[in-house]
Amino acid sequence: MRAAARFFGLALFALAAAPLFGDVTLDDILKASGGTLAWEPDLGYGVITRGENILVFKPDMTWALLNYAEKVPTGELRRAPDGGILFSAAAARAVEAALAGNEDIRAPAPTGDIAAGAGRSSSVAASRIAAIVIDPGHGGKDPGTSHTHVFDGKTVDVVEKKITLKVALDLYAELKARYPGLKIVLTRTTDTYVSLEQRTIIANSVPLAPNEAMIFVSIHANASFDYGAKGYEAWYLPPTYSRDLIDPNSLGETTKELYPILNSMREEEYTIESVLLGKKILEGIQGVVKGAEIDRGLKEEPWFVVRNAKMPAVLVELGFVTNPEEARLLIDDAYLKKLATGLYNGISSFVSYFDSTSGFTE
Ligand SMILES: [Zn+2]
Incomplete structure (x- = not known):
């Protein structure tokens, strides 16, 4: 639970520090990051890939997962009237930074040892x-x-x-x-x-x-x-x-x-x-x-x-x-x-x- 508290603290910090530009659409994030989206409608999750980085997100989760190893805080994702997914400005920044490989904006990786410990993996980049x-x-x-x-x-x-x-x-x-x-x-x-x-x-x-x-x-x-x-x-x-x-x-x-x-x-x-x-x-x-x-x-x-x-x-x-x-x-x-x-x-x-x-x- 300590890790969770630390994580939420950082997520709040990221929200507080973010400029309040309002909502950012998934399309905007893809444009800004140069990522490509794969959406799995039946299973309800999206995958953004950019270079070696893979970010998985689900609209009903408050964080995304980078390279199957690190949490990226996104807060609550919302639906636009047209059905598109909306990210807060802070979440968009965190996602873009994660896809760009920018270390300083992500939550510290309480999950870092998963990458080594997860055993056989078919999804780590370049597998x-x-x-x-x-x-x-x-x-x-x-x-x-x-x-x-x-x-x-x-x-x-x-x-x-x-x-x-x-x-x-x-x-x-x-x-x-x-x-x-x-x-x-x-x-x-x-x-x-x-x-x-x-x-x-x-x-x-x-x-x-x-x-x-x-x-x-x-x-x-x-x-x-x-x-x-x-x-x-x-x-x-x-x-x-x-x-x-x-x-x-x-x-x-x-x-x-x-x-x-x-x-x-x-x-x-x-x-x-x-x-x-x-x-x-x-x-x-x-x-x-x-x-x-x-x-x-x-x-x-x-x-x-x-x-x-x-x-x-x-x-x-x-x-x-x-x-x-x-x-x-x-x-x-x-x-x-x-x-x-x-x-x-x-x-x-x-x-x-x-x-x-x-x-x-x-
Ligand atoms: Zn048989």
């Missing part, structure tokens, strides 16, 4: 994708979903665990060839059983440097009582599902009060990145299978594997083993290779985008 975890669903004693068809007079079992492994191995080979410097990790390479907990542990224990990020792609096949159902789709975790993404023990005593907000911001960031990754993967698959009519889209779901992976994560369902037409394709190696290329195209598009935006989705 890059360093690892890709590919998770072929099921395996060994767990076949996943399966369906028996009769094709051309022959009985054929179409089994999820075989489909996911083939596609994962093809995808691995393509990613490894394109990104020899990245860690490309498979949660299984053979027909073996790997529990969901083990998969999550494999993903979460890939070693990363502080500015390195990773993504997790779980590969599955679908089934339905409706044999007419077909198509591919992707899933991500809904943002309301709370995960502990930052280890509270890694934070200093004075910064523990910030834990919930940092955690939720990391959560929102991972959600945005997961949505983008999912969209790019679906586009990638659509590009190779040329079947817009069977793109079932991107959906929210609190999947176990995805839920516990502390990174942007997407689960892809390649198609329905229960649909006769699609099941034929899912046992065709050439089609599975196409799907792998579609996944590869989507993932590499995400990686290029992520790296070019210094790790934050615009």
Whole structure:
């Protein structure tokens, strides 16, 4: 609480010292600072980037967060009649100074040790994708979903665990060839059983440097009582599902009060990145299978594997083993290779985008 009192004291000081020019619009701040705004309407927060600096703000918070480590006091933000966001003159000055890297106007950083202690981070300025975890669903004693068809007079079992492994191995080979410097990790390479907990542990224990990020792609096949159902789709975790993404023990005593907000911001960031990754993967698959009519889209779901992976994560369902037409394709190696290329195209598009935006989705 002492840190909070000090913080409020400084915020009041900043307000008192500021010239009272009245309200400043977000547009004015962007013009003055040379920053670019990315607004996330669904999750209700904005991100201003300028050079290496990233400032996240939410209209209902009284401070913004600079580079995921430092508080910048903004006081209460208000809405203009046209819906735009208004900053006080003092808040505008603080935000502009923060984006410019001007030290003297910001509150002293009670949160400074978070930057070092926050563990894996995909949003610190200039972060890059360093690892890709590919998770072929099921395996060994767990076949996943399966369906028996009769094709051309022959009985054929179409089994999820075989489909996911083939596609994962093809995808691995393509990613490894394109990104020899990245860690490309498979949660299984053979027909073996790997529990969901083990998969999550494999993903979460890939070693990363502080500015390195990773993504997790779980590969599955679908089934339905409706044999007419077909198509591919992707899933991500809904943002309301709370995960502990930052280890509270890694934070200093004075910064523990910030834990919930940092955690939720990391959560929102991972959600945005997961949505983008999912969209790019679906586009990638659509590009190779040329079947817009069977793109079932991107959906929210609190999947176990995805839920516990502390990174942007997407689960892809390649198609329905229960649909006769699609099941034929899912046992065709050439089609599975196409799907792998579609996944590869989507993932590499995400990686290029992520790296070019210094790790934050615009
Ligand atoms: Zn599955």
